[in-house]
Amino acid sequence: MKLLSSNVRGLGRPRTVNRLRHKLRDIGPTVVFLIETKLQGCQMEKVRRKCDFLNGIDVDSNGRSGGLSLGWNNDCKVSLRSYSNRHIDVMFDEDSEGRTWRCTGFYGAPEENLREASWNLLRTLNDSPQIPWVVIGDFNEIAYSTEKKGGLTRKKRLMCRFREVMDDCSLTDIGYSGQWFTWERGRMRANNIRERLDREVPSDEILGDIVETKLQINMDADREELYWEQRARANWMKNEDRNTHFFHQSATDRSRRNKVEELVDGEGNRHANNDDLLRLATDYFSSLFTAKNVSDLSSILEGIEPCISQQMNEDLEKGFT
Structure with missing residues (x-):
């Protein structure tokens, strides 16, 4: 089983939705957890179903921030345990023998003053130690200074608190595959900041390779989008004359x-x-196209010097010969 967790933005735009669908089609995850959707639940459901995840749970955004979605394919038997604007907790039933495990999609508070409330929520969710439990998502915190490159140094007490909640919940980072840093800001080396905020409890590439990979994904998505636009136009022209x-x-x-x-x-x-x-x-x-009777034009013609003589006028009024 393959699980995918990702922060997404701009899902209100068709192009972004097409790129997400393209990415999910290439990766082929069984379970997908999307963070920062910035959509209401009914809107996110349409996006999720368009990405071929017909089953799922969608949590409303709070205005223009937040929003969560957990989707899975039809082969999974899933039951909901709880959800909030910071998490979606479900139970997976693997087979007929009753073997189950828990999956929690988690979104840690980005605000430092709300971080402790996020950790307390995670501790509250740790209520069934006998059931295998996996937590995926964006914790908005790093455990060690090696998980950040560039920018200001992370405060030690914040990293320490994160490691403490991991220990309290008996959670262990199960490692990674691919890029070490999961979040970045800044295109140039001078202002580039990268951190490992997303993890699954799901070698460092040079910045040029990262940008090139993103560009290739966007080009593939744009190519597919152009194809469907042209096909829709062709269908319209074909059917319009019939x-x-x-x-x-x-x-x-x-x-x-x-x-x-x-x-x-x-x-x-x-x-x-x-x-x-x-x-x-x-x-x-x-009324608009009916001529009006004007009795006296003298006031209108004042200041206009005649240029046609009486003789010229008589010649113009003669009959044709």
């Missing part, structure tokens, strides 16, 4: 958008009756 339900639906939608619901007359009264609408429209355009 006498199909698609064409009629498009025409109906266009007609609905162009319909005039009501008009306002010169006195500010609103009219919605069809006869009234026809009358108001006819009167308006009749």
Whole structure:
């Protein structure tokens, strides 16, 4: 069984969702835990199902921050134990013999003053020591100074408190595969900061390799997105000229958008009756395109010097010969 935990942002944009789907398709995890979704549960459910994880639990974001989602494939038998804005705790039933184990997706508070509350939550969840337990996610803390490169030095007391809660819950870091640092900020070497915040209790590459890998993933996702956009356009052009339900639906939608619901007359009264609408429209355009009688043009022509003589005017008014 393969488990994946990842911080994601921008899931409100279709391009980000397509890239996530592309990444999950390549990795093929059985269980996926997504953090910082910044979506409400109903919105995240649509994203999760689009990524082919039909089963799962989604926790609402708090405004524009937070949000969790734990998804699994159809082969897993899962029961929910508890959840909050910081965790999702479930039980997996491996087979008919009743062998079970726990999986907790955990998101530690990013604020330093709330970090202790996160550790107390983890201690509270440690209520079934007889059941195998795996905790995955973003703890927003490092255990040792070697798990950070660049930036300010992490306070020793914070790292110590993290190691203490690991000991209290009998949790052991089971190691890693791939990049040692799971979080980074800054593209240039001078301002680049990397930390190992995500772990599973799930060799250092040069920064250029990291950026190149991300670029390749984005290019693959963009290529797939362009393909589907072109295919959707081709289908539309193919079906638009045929006498199909698609064409009629498009025409109906266009007609609905162009319909005039009501008009306002010169006195500010609103009219919605069809006869009234026809009358108001006819009167308006009749008045607009009807010539007005002007009796005296002298005031308009003041200051304009005539350039056509009386003789020229008589010649212009002669009949054709």
